[in-house]
Each structure stands twice: as structure tokens, then as C-alpha cells.
Amino acid sequence: MxxxxxxxxxxxxxxxxxxxxxxxxxxxxxxxxEMTKLFERLRHLAINARVVIDVGDAQGGDELVNTLxxxxxxxxxxxxxxxxPEKRVIPVERIRxxxxxxGWTHRRSDVLMLRGRVRSGxxxxxxxxxxxxxxxNPGAQIIAGGDVLVMGRLLGQVHAGRxxxxxxxxxxLDFRPTQVKIGEHVAAGLGGKTDSxxxxxxxxxxxxxxxxxxxxxxxxxxPWPEVI
Amino acid sequence: MEGRIIVxxxxxxxxxxxxxxxxxxxxxxxxxxxxxxxxxxxxxxNLDVVLGLENRIVFNIVDVVNGRCNLRQAAIRDRRIExxxxxxxxxxxxxxxxxxxxxxxxxxxxxKEFDYVIMDSPAGIERGFENSVTAADEAIVVCTPDVSSIxxxxxxxxxxxxxxxxxxLVVNRxxxxxxxxGDMLSHEDVMEVLSxxxxxxxxxxxxxxxxxxxxxxxxxxxxxxxxxxFRRIARRLNGEPDLPVEVPSVKGxxxxxxxxxxxxx
Numbered sequence: 324m325x326x327x328x329x330x331x332x333x334x335x336x337x338x339x340x341x342x343x344x345x346x347x348x349x350x351x352x353x354x355x356x357e358m359t360k361l362f363e364r365l366r367h368l369a370i371n372a373r374v375v376i377d378v379g380d381a382q383g384g385d386e387l388v389n390t391l392x393x394x395x396x397x398x399x400x401x402x403x404x405x406x407x408p409e410k411r412v413i414p415v416e417r418i419r420x421x422x423x424x425x426g427w428t429h430r431r432s433d434v435l436m437l438r439g440r441v442r443s444g445x446x447x448x449x450x451x452x453x454x455x456x457x458x459x460n461p462g463a464q465i466i467a468g469g470d471v472l473v474m475g476r477l478l479g480q481v482h483a484g485r486x487x488x489x490x491x492x493x494x495x496l497d498f499r500p501t502q503v504k505i506g507e508h509v510a511a512g513l514g515g516k517t518d519s520x521x522x523x524x525x526x527x528x529x530x531x532x533x534x535x536x537x538x539x540x541x542x543x544x545x546p547w548p549e550v551i
Numbered sequence: 552m553e554g555r556i557i558v559x560x561x562x563x564x565x566x567x568x569x570x571x572x573x574x575x576x577x578x579x580x581x582x583x584x585x586x587x588x589x590x591x592x593x594x595x596x597n598l599d600v601v602l603g604l605e606n607r608i609v610f611n612i613v614d615v616v617n618g619r620c621n622l623r624q625a626a627i628r629d630r631r632i633e634x635x636x637x638x639x640x641x642x643x644x645x646x647x648x649x650x651x652x653x654x655x656x657x658x659x660x661x662x663k664e665f666d667y668v669i670m671d672s673p674a675g676i677e678r679g680f681e682n683s684v685t686a687a688d689e690a691i692v693v694c695t696p697d698v699s700s701i702x703x704x705x706x707x708x709x710x711x712x713x714x715x716x717x718x719x720l721v722v723n724r725x726x727x728x729x730x731x732x733g734d735m736l737s738h739e740d741v742m743e744v745l746s747x748x749x750x751x752x753x754x755x756x757x758x759x760x761x762x763x764x765x766x767x768x769x770x771x772x773x774x775x776x777x778x779x780x781f782r783r784i785a786r787r788l789n790g791e792p793d794l795p796v797e798v799p800s801v802k803g804x805x806x807x808x809x810x811x812x813x814x815x816x
Contacts, residue, residue, distance in 0.1 A: 442709035443702050460744055462702050
């Protein structure tokens with residue numbers, strides 16, 4: 324995401340050359356002007372330098388890079404102009420192979436795991452996922468950047484996926500929260516039922532939906548254990 | 552041996568803190584202990600009225616803490632129950648005249664003089680609550696079987712735990728008929744949420760209103776169910792922790808049913 328006030332052209336030195344990051348949504352004229360300003364300051368340093376022009380994954384990026392590369396060669400006598408090297412992509416098989424040999428034993432997790440009762444007036448915030456083995460009383464508030472799992476009664480307020488992760492979910496053995504937020508969605512006045520089993524809430528078609536865990540197993544679709 | 556300071560608190564107002572303080576204090580005194588009950592509700596004193604000692608107030612807890620009198624001058628001795636003393640609150644000041652340091656100083660003296668010091672905390676969790684719990688060794692949380700009272704009690708329990716005070720619960724004003732019909736939360740429902748040790752269960756009792764208005768200690772009335780419940784709570788506090796908790800029920804015991812049939816009651 325590029326903010327409105329971000330400069331359209333950024334320049335930094337990399338090894339024996341320069342790395343130019345461009346906003347491809349701006350006009351070619353503007354980009355050229357901005358580059359001229361930056362390269363004029365470099366003077367003789369630009370001569371024969373290796374330049375990488377990074378326009379992200381934009382459509383027609385090659386064409387833009389060629390045009391601007393030609394412009395730089397002509398105006399400032401730079402050396403080779405290229406696009407950034409492609410990132411190495413690890414094939415899925417390799418990942419699975421690694422997981423099979425317990426690759427996750429080396430993973431460090433951001434999960435906050437608590438044991439005991441969360442009482443009224445207590446606020447618990449987790450950067451990522453939050454697991455509570457115990458009950459969450461009415462009046463308590465639990466907030467997580469990722470998923471929330473409560474191995475007990477969930478009677479308080481819960482916010483999963485703060486601030487805007489709509490893929491987060493909330494699961495509780497006894498799901499009766501006073502209010503549920505997932506990402507930017509809010510649902511209130513759930514609960515009341517007491518005899519239902521394990522339930523979870525997730526965002527379906529832009530609204531929070533509570534489903535029985537065993538009937539619509541949310542993880543059943545994931546064929547392979549993955550680190551989250 | 553130094554005395555124990557027990558704070559009676561609830562978060563919510565009007566659940567029976569003052570009645571519980573007066574009754575448990577009186578019951579402990581009847582057990583033969585030297586007991587002081589202290590009204591920490593500065594500005595809104597009630598405990599003196601409940602104990603019927605209003606007309607004998609000269610000094611109060613604010614005077615003791617701020618050094619205007621000594622403890623013996625402020626403590627009013629109850630004439631009906633031996634070993635029961637009241638340190639009343641001030642009616643003219645507000646909660647900010649006391650500091651936790653001042654209360655801690657006074658508490659040291661109270662521990663020396665008495666076996667039990669029962670502090671009646673004001674409602675709320677602000678300054679008055681802080682002053683009441685600062686010196687406490689133990690706490691009794693009073694709640695009634697309704698949702699708002701439980702919510703507040705839960706908050707207070709959290710605050711007490713954060714001060715390393717392990718509270719015990721008194722569920723007050725249980726109406727067995729309503730519990731049986733499912734219209735009122737049972738003590739099990741309350742315990743499910745609060746999950747702390749139970750000190751006792753107290754049934755709803757008209758005698759409480761009479762006792763409060765006349766200033767006659769509840770525990771002296773043998774026909775008061777609430778009074779008897781408070782006496783059992785006092786025994787549990789005073790070295791009989793395993794005394795079984797009696798659950799208020801609709802039907803009385805065998806003897807009651809028998810006498811009812813004969814038309815004696």
C-alpha cells in the first residue's frame with residue numbers, strides 16, 4: 324500500500340549500485356522529474372552505476388523500467404539497469420517435507436496462553452493468538468490480533484483479529500459472549516443457549532456467524548498442519 | 552497473638568455489607584472473641600444505626616487515624632454483647648480525609664487490641680475501598696443472587712486477588728422459593744462464575760429489616776434464619792472452617808414439618 328504523501332521515487336544505495344523504488348501509478352513525466360532531482364545530486368557517482376528499478380508487481384512494469392532505464396542512461400550515463408531479482412519461492416513439497424520432519428520444532432510462536440479465570444474488569448490483550456484455559460467472566464474483555472480459543476466458558480467481550488483481520492475466529496467450549504468482534508465486524512446479544520456444544524464464530528459473507536464446531540469443522544479443510 | 556483484620560466488601564451497594572459486618576462481628580463476640588467493627592464508609596455512616604449505638608458516638612475513625620483521639624476513646628462498647636466494640640465513621644467528612652498510610656498505622660494498633668477487626672467497606676472501588684482493604688488480612692465478599700451484584704463482586708474479587716488477599720464469599724438474600732422455581736440464581740450458579748471459597752449462604756429474612764431499624768443485633772434473635780446463618784459464618788471464620796454450609800431450602804427440617812402438621816406453627 325502506498326500512502327498519498329509517500330514520495331513517488333525513493334533512492335537508496337545498495338552494494339555498488341542504487342535501488343530506485345517507484346510508484347508506478349504516477350505519471351511517467353512526474354517520475355522522470357523526481358528521478359532527475361535525485362540523480363542530479365549524485366553527479367559523477369551515477370556514472371556507470373548499476374541501477375535496480377523496483378516498480379513492485381505492477382502491470383506493464385517491464386515497459387516502464389525500459390523507458391526509465393533508457394532515460395537514466397541518456398541523462399546520467401548510468402551502467403546496467405535491471406528489475407529486482409525474483410524472490411526465491413519455496414515449493415509446497417519442500418515445506419511439507421520440512422513439516423513432516425518436525426520443522427516446527429524450531430518455530431517460535433506469538434501465542435499468548437493463559438490458565439485460570441479472567442474476571443470482570445480485566446483486559447487481556449495478545450499481539451497474535453490467544454488461548455485461555457479457563458473461564459472468561461461477564462465484564463471481562465479479551466483482545467487478540469489473531470484467533471481466540473477459550474477452553475472453558477466465554478461470557479465476556481471478545482475481539483479477535485484486531486484491527487482488521489477478518490480471517491480470525493473465536494472458539495469456546497461454552498460460547499456465550501456478551502459481544503463478539505472479528506476484524507471490523509461486530510455482533511452483540513449472542514448466547515443464551517446453554518446446552519449446545521463447542522461453537523466458533525467467524526466472518527462469513529461479511530457478517531459474524533456462529534457455528535457448531537463438530538458439524539462444520541473449520542479446520543477440516545486444512546489437510547496439513549501448518550504453523551500460524 | 553495479633554488480631555486478624557477482615558474486610559467486608561461487595562463493589563455494589565445495598566447488598567448487605569453493613570448487616571453482614573454487624574452480624575458477623577456480634578457473632579464472633581458471642582463466641583468469646585474481642586471484636587471491633589469499624590465503619591469505613593466515611594460520610595455515610597450506617598453501622599452505628601444497625602448496632603443501635605448511634606447516640607453514644609463521641610469520636611470516630613477519622614479522629615483515630617488523624618491522631619485527634621486514641622483508639623480506646625473512639626471505640627464504643629456494646630452493652631448487650633460483651634467484647635463487641637464499634638468504631639464509627641465520621642458523618643461530616645468525605646472519603647479523601649483518610650490515607651492508606653494513616654489506616655495502616657491505625658490497623659497496627661487495632662491488631663494489638665482485638666482478636667478480630669471487621670471493616671465495613673463502602674460501595675465502589677475507589678478511595679474508600681482502597682482505604683478499607685489496605686490493612687486487611689482477609690476479605691469477605693458479599694453478593695446477592697442477581698447478575699449485577701455478581702458482576703461487581705467479580706470485579707472486586709479480581710482487585711482483592713491483585714492485592715494478594717484471598718476472599719471468601721457470602722451469598723445474601725437467597726429466596727429459596729424463587730430458586731426452586733428457577734426465578735432466582737442458585738448459589739451454585741453464583742459459585743460457577745465467582746469460584747471462590749464459600750463462607751456461607753444467608754436466606755432472605757424479614758427480621759433483618761426489624762433488627763436494622765431497632766438497632767437490635769440480628770444474631771441475638773434465635774428465630775432469625777439470617778441471624779443463625781451469620782452465626783455459622785462466624786464459626787467458620789473462627790476456627791471451624793469445615794462446618795457444613797447449610798443451603799436455604801423451601802421445606803424446613805423434619806421437626807418443622809411435624810409441627811406444621813400439628814398446627815403448632
